[in-house]
Amino acid sequence: MGKKAAAGTPATVLLSAQKVEYTLHPYDVSPDAPNYGALVAQALGVAPERVFKTLIADVDGDLVVAVVPVTGDLDLKALAHAVGGKRAALADRTAAERSSGYVRGGISPLGQRRRLPTVVDASASELDRMYVSAGRRGLQVALAPTELIRLTHATSAAIRA
Numbered sequence: 001m002g003k004k005a006a007a008g009t010p011a012t013v014l015l016s017a018q019k020v021e022y023t024l025h026p027y028d029v030s031p032d033a034p035n036y037g038a039l040v041a042q043a044l045g046v047a048p049e050r051v052f053k054t055l056i057a058d059v060d061g062d063l064v065v066a067v068v069p070v071t072g073d074l075d076l077k078a079l080a081h082a083v084g085g086k087r088a089a090l091a092d093r094t095a096a097e098r099s100s101g102y103v104r105g106g107i108s109p110l111g112q113r114r115r116l117p118t119v120v121d122a123s124a125s126e127l128d129r130m131y132v133s134a135g136r137r138g139l140q141v142a143l144a145p146t147e148l149i150r151l152t153h154a155t156s157a158a159i160r161a
Contacts (some may be wrong), residue, residue, distance in 0.1 A: 009135030010101065010111030015143065018151060022143040024077045024134055031105025031137055037070020044131065044140060051131045051140070052124065054107045056096035059085035063099050065118040065152070067109050075161040082119045082157035103139065108135040109152050118154035120145065125156060133153070 017024050027043040029036060041048035048071045055066045059080050060129065066072050080088035093104055101113030109118055109132055124145040126132050134141035149156060 006069060008101065009108065009139070010011070010113075011135035012107040012111075012132070014111040014140065014151065020143060020146075020151070022141050022147075024059075025140045026138055027140065028138060035155045036105075039047065040140065041070060041131075042070060049123065049128060050129065051101060054109045054133055056091040056100060056107065057088045057093045058095070059083055063091055063101075063114075063116050064088070065109055065112070065116045065125070065154075066084045066159055067118065067119060067120040067148070067154070069123055072160040075159050076160045078157065079119060080153060082159055087146045102133070102135055103137065106133055106135060106137040106139075108133040108141075109148065109154075110141075111135060115153070118152040119159055120149055120152075120154045120156050121160045122156050123160060124148070139142050 025044050029039045051070045052067050052072050057064050066074050066079050076088040085098040099114050100107050127141045130145050131140045131142050
């Protein structure tokens with residue numbers, strides 16, 4: 001069984017309630033640092049392709065969650081196609097924070113305030129464990145990609161640029 005979060009974010013509460021095996025990994029990197037994702041991977045001592053960022057995009061007027069490796073960018077056209085849309089742009093920070101209930105640098109795909117369509121980059125399926133935000137700055141959660149996809153009702157598609 002995974003560790004319980006001392007911080008008790010909505011993401012870790014969901015993981016514990018669903019009896020998902022996970023581990024928590026604190027780190028100290030400024031969310032404003034250039035190459036933030038690479039620095040997080042370095043601080044955790046894991047390969048950068050295992051660390052994923054959670055982005056919220058606007059696809060034809062609807063918000064969508066994208067989970068992509070920190071080693072690449074989000075392919076907005078591929079994301080729009082993955083959810084049957086035509087046009088995608090990154091959501092503005094306020095909309096992303098309001099819909100997720102998390103702050104920038106700590107947005108988790110898990111335990112969001114509103115359930116949004118979610119797309120996880122296909123590269124996650126090659127991993128046994130992946131790292132995503134645990135719902136606050138400075139805390140990552142490692143879990144099986146299959147569990148992330150199950151809990152977020154996500155689809156998998158090649159959305160990394």
